[in-house]
Amino acid sequence: MTKEYKTIVDIAGPLIFLEKTEPVGYGELVQINLPDGTTKRGQVLDTSADVVVVQVFEGTQGLNDESGVVFSGDTIKLPVAKDLLGRILSGSGEPLDGGPRIIPEKRVDVNGASMNPFSRRPPDEFIQTGISTIDGTNTLVRGQKLPIFSGSGLPHNEIALQIARQAKVPGSEEDFAVVFAAMGITNEEAQSFMEDFEKTGALERATVFLNLADDPAVERIITPRMALTAAEYLAYEHDMHVLVIMTDITNYCEALRQMGAAREEVPGRRGYPGYMYTDLASLYERAGVIKGNKGSVTQFSILTMPGDDITHPIPDLSGYITEGQIVVSRDLHRKGIYPPIDVLPSLSRLMNSGIGEGKTRDDHKAVSDQLYAGYAEGRDLRGLVAIVGKESLSERDQRILEFADLFEDRFVRQAKDEDRNIEDTLSIAWEILSELPEAQLTRIDNKYIDKYHPAHQNAE
Amino acid sequence: MNGEIYRVAGPVVTVTGIKPKMYDVVKVGHEGLMGEVIRIEGEKATVQVYEDTSGIKPGEPVANTGMPLSVELGPGLLESIYDGIQRPLEVLQQKMGDFIERGVTANGLTREKKWEFTPTVSKGDSVKGGDIIGVVQETPNLEHKIMVPPRKSGTVEDIKSGKFVVDETVCVLSDGSELSLMQKWPVRDPRPVDKKLSPTKPLVTGQRILDGMFPVAKGGTAAIPGPFGSGKTVTQQQLAKWSDTDIVVYIGCGERGNEMADVLNEFPELEDPKTGRPLMERTVLIANTSNMPVAAREASVYTGITIAEYYRDMGYDVSLMADSTSRWAEAMREISSRLEEMPGEEGYPAYLSARLSEFYERAGAVHSLAGLDGSITVIGAVSPPGGDFSEPVTQNTLRIVKVFWALDAKLSQKRHFPAIDWLTSYSLYNDRLAGWFTENVGSDWNELRDNAMDILQEEAELQEIVQLVGSDALPEDQQLTLEIARMLREYFLQQNAFHPVDTFCPFDRQYKLLKSVSQFGEKATDKMENGVPINKIMEMESKDELAKVKYEEDFDAALETIMAKMDEEFTQLGGN
Ligand SMILES: Nc1ncnc2c1ncn2[C@@H]1O[C@H](COP(=O)(O)OP(=O)(O)O)[C@@H](O)[C@H]1O
Numbered sequence A: 001m002t003k004e005y006k007t008i009v010d011i012a013g014p015l016i017f018l019e020k021t022e023p024v025g026y027g028e029l030v031q032i033n034l035p036d037g038t039t040k041r042g043q044v045l046d047t048s049a050d051v052v053v054v055q056v057f058e059g060t061q062g063l064n065d066e067s068g069v070v071f072s073g074d075t076i077k078l079p080v081a082k083d084l085l086g087r088i089l090s091g092s093g094e095p096l097d098g099g100p101r102i103i104p105e106k107r108v109d110v111n112g113a114s115m116n117p118f119s120r121r122p123p124d125e126f127i128q129t130g131i132s133t134i135d136g137t138n139t140l141v142r143g144q145k146l147p148i149f150s151g152s153g154l155p156h157n158e159i160a161l162q163i164a165r166q167a168k169v170p171g172s173e174e175d176f177a178v179v180f181a182a183m184g185i186t187n188e189e190a191q192s193f194m195e196d197f198e199k200t201g202a203l204e205r206a207t208v209f210l211n212l213a214d215d216p217a218v219e220r221i222i223t224p225r226m227a228l229t230a231a232e233y234l235a236y237e238h239d240m241h242v243l244v245i246m247t248d249i250t251n252y253c254e255a256l257r258q259m260g261a262a263r264e265e266v267p268g269r270r271g272y273p274g275y276m277y278t279d280l281a282s283l284y285e286r287a288g289v290i291k292g293n294k295g296s297v298t299q300f301s302i303l304t305m306p307g308d309d310i311t312h313p314i315p316d317l318s319g320y321i322t323e324g325q326i327v328v329s330r331d332l333h334r335k336g337i338y339p340p341i342d343v344l345p346s347l348s349r350l351m352n353s354g355i356g357e358g359k360t361r362d363d364h365k366a367v368s369d370q371l372y373a374g375y376a377e378g379r380d381l382r383g384l385v386a387i388v389g390k391e392s393l394s395e396r397d398q399r400i401l402e403f404a405d406l407f408e409d410r411f412v413r414q415a416k417d418e419d420r421n422i423e424d425t426l427s428i429a430w431e432i433l434s435e436l437p438e439a440q441l442t443r444i445d446n447k448y449i450d451k452y453h454p455a456h457q458n459a460e
Numbered sequence B: 001m002n003g004e005i006y007r008v009a010g011p012v013v014t015v016t017g018i019k020p021k022m023y024d025v026v027k028v029g030h031e032g033l034m035g036e037v038i039r040i041e042g043e044k045a046t047v048q049v050y051e052d053t054s055g056i057k058p059g060e061p062v063a064n065t066g067m068p069l070s071v072e073l074g075p076g077l078l079e080s081i082y083d084g085i086q087r088p089l090e091v092l093q094q095k096m097g098d099f100i101e102r103g104v105t106a107n108g109l110t111r112e113k114k115w116e117f118t119p120t121v122s123k124g125d126s127v128k129g130g131d132i133i134g135v136v137q138e139t140p141n142l143e144h145k146i147m148v149p150p151r152k153s154g155t156v157e158d159i160k161s162g163k164f165v166v167d168e169t170v171c172v173l174s175d176g177s178e179l180s181l182m183q184k185w186p187v188r189d190p191r192p193v194d195k196k197l198s199p200t201k202p203l204v205t206g207q208r209i210l211d212g213m214f215p216v217a218k219g220g221t222a223a224i225p226g227p228f229g230s231g232k233t234v235t236q237q238q239l240a241k242w243s244d245t246d247i248v249v250y251i252g253c254g255e256r257g258n259e260m261a262d263v264l265n266e267f268p269e270l271e272d273p274k275t276g277r278p279l280m281e282r283t284v285l286i287a288n289t290s291n292m293p294v295a296a297r298e299a300s301v302y303t304g305i306t307i308a309e310y311y312r313d314m315g316y317d318v319s320l321m322a323d324s325t326s327r328w329a330e331a332m333r334e335i336s337s338r339l340e341e342m343p344g345e346e347g348y349p350a351y352l353s354a355r356l357s358e359f360y361e362r363a364g365a366v367h368s369l370a371g372l373d374g375s376i377t378v379i380g381a382v383s384p385p386g387g388d389f390s391e392p393v394t395q396n397t398l399r400i401v402k403v404f405w406a407l408d409a410k411l412s413q414k415r416h417f418p419a420i421d422w423l424t425s426y427s428l429y430n431d432r433l434a435g436w437f438t439e440n441v442g443s444d445w446n447e448l449r450d451n452a453m454d455i456l457q458e459e460a461e462l463q464e465i466v467q468l469v470g471s472d473a474l475p476e477d478q479q480l481t482l483e484i485a486r487m488l489r490e491y492f493l494q495q496n497a498f499h500p501v502d503t504f505c506p507f508d509r510q511y512k513l514l515k516s517v518s519q520f521g522e523k524a525t526d527k528m529e530n531g532v533p534i535n536k537i538m539e540m541e542s543k544d545e546l547a548k549v550k551y552e553e554d555f556d557a558a559l560e561t562i563m564a565k566m567d568e569e570f571t572q573l574g575g576n
């Protein structure tokens, strides 16, 4: 019989302090029985012979020193089974869809152990998303963690959904399983995700964890860990390719900051905890591929940058951990371009291993570099034109300026249901590059110019 | 001495009853998790634990080993990949699978392999700390010298020869001490040397902007600060791949698991440009990635530099890359804040700057106890929050290191790689290495480089005017300067790490490339002064062709063709 303690001496924010307990384990799951008969859950943050500190997931509302506390003797675990697919669960793993409880095959610690770097296989399988600015210039590969850095009011959800619908590995029949973790998003946003999943039949191959804006912030700390635990289980024990979409990382970090403040910790930059890098890493690093294992966990999360500021600690620390970022731009959005992805600050660090001969095409890397060089220069020139006027540009510069416009119009812009294959993406790239003088294509080896440049094609 | 746990709060555990010394290694809880004493207050000692502490309870037992955190040094270090406390990751995988569970110990050096030991001393010889008693061929190219541990000395009573595992006795000294192929050394103590020397040779890296503009000396220190995605890791990996060094110690400190997997995957396949052997044979990897325990991350840089010192003591040139020192500093901060120490700037402990300088101080060119010249070059990546170099880790590092490779997000966004800002970066070794360059690269090398830097400086000033009036409004000679600067940036400074040829550029090619751009500049200036209009010069085909010569396998032949064409084109331009 587990013992119930009624020895709460202090309640502060989401934390309760207890005395006179038997030895309690660090990180143990805790149940709190309120006087009104309801229960809440929490986790041990600090434990000593004198005092035990518990963080309460559902918030401490309604708690008082009459409340009873039961220690489970165990850390937080998620019951896992293949039946997780097709289910909608709360942010702490309780069924929300009226379906039966998951009959667990086993129960897994949600914190997950760290993957041994020696066991990792470097991800290198090209995922075609059908979006040129990703496939062509910021290629995603299986097992990568590549978030969308966006801003409030921008169409990041549409982009994420388009990717979830279109993502495939050319030559492989298998669909991705989706694990979706909502963290503090509105009910309306969550609904639009669910409807899209339902419409496309993705829900059957999805597990959804919902922590919505009006759910307790503390629960948000657990939600992504539940989701990633489910993802790892499906990937590494059932050989599935899992796409994890976590949204919104910013809400998660706010919850983390709130917890830190409640514990009266010394805050780090802009009030966020000093350990936020490590904490975020414990989520992001749970993407990957294991040697000798068929499954994979790919993360494509959404993060809204407060004030569109990429140097804000949330995008900044994320960018230091993730394998690149897809940056959504307010300027392009205002210009009416969808998807408004700004390739310049965007990056896929694993692109080089996922592209090239036998994967996409031999000229892919060079073409991408050339697009970047041209577009970056064109963007710089736009600033100049605003001051000195187009006339005072040299002819070379004028053509580069035009190239930048073409790039946005032809390469970046596409329809919400336009699923371009990689050949299409590269052809569009060559078409617009051929508007530049050939001598200026300095990033492309001559052999690729001979092979793919439209002018050379016609000559043959 | 056995005690018990009083309190657990994340990686910091308070224990009672063990009467430890500072930095003693203790085994915490029923599972014997490894930790290190970092504070003693009366009866209580605070321990930073190198493994996850979930489920650990007050009252569980604690045992003190009485020993400081040490690494095993001996044959078998090369080609290994370790975590921050020298547990071989391969062994951990065999013992517990693909995810790292806790409570598993593993020797740093394997006890399974026998090494052929050839003694170089005889009975009756007197030896002191650091002296070499014999050798083991660790890899086809590396002779591992077995040394007397630094603080021992005596007369050789017995010396063996033959095949041994690392902990078998191969030598007995008069004071009864038994020496094996392996020694242990506490990681936080620098290994002693006879004397420090001042560095005189560059670390040749095959990276044009590094060798050509901002060289680091063998035994020197360099920092690469930059925001995320600007090229810290790629630069570190390029250095690990192509530097002319005997040994590479690569520390992945709080960074990505996939980057380490990448190195592990790639290095056995790549050739050491110096020996033609697989790169992995000269490499030791320390991987304590961002999701691995934070206390072991703090230890990882010490583990790495101690291994580097050990090979230096044998008279080898060692390069150590630490990616990223900021994660190490953050680990210090995290532990310090759990100890509720008084925070200094931005929450970092007040001793941040002392720890950084102690670490970089372990670099250097030395005369070792064995009487051999060796060196450790330390190159640390720095990850400033928001890319702002005014933050404490960058600033404290810059006060110590002699070379500053400043990465710039504006350049990396344009895919100008390496995104090293040529205007703000510097090397304080240029003067000291000038003689070496004159002798080994070209008598006019220093001059070529200085001229190139002047042109790039001038470009920056001219750009400010261009921003106001447009480039067409500039006088012709200044337009030409802009063009030469562009050539320097695109042809010389830019270097693609992922291009099979361009990834490594030997010094003679660097010289020829820079010389060619310079020759173009001279001739073009000459023509212009003789009345040839600038647009004629701008249209020269050979000038554009020079852009791609760096991608050519047969560089010399390609360059010759282009330069011949350039001469011809210049002649046709007339003037003169
Ligand atoms: N020398 C280089 N050549 C080509 N690409 C580079 C080079 N340096 C960096 N890059 C590109 O920049 C990306 C980010 O570089 P990385 O070293 O991982 O940045 P950081 O460690 O500073 O976050 C790489 O994935 C690669 O695409």
Ligand SMILES: [Mg+2]
Binding pocket: B232, B233, B234, B255, B323
């Ligand atoms: Mg990096």
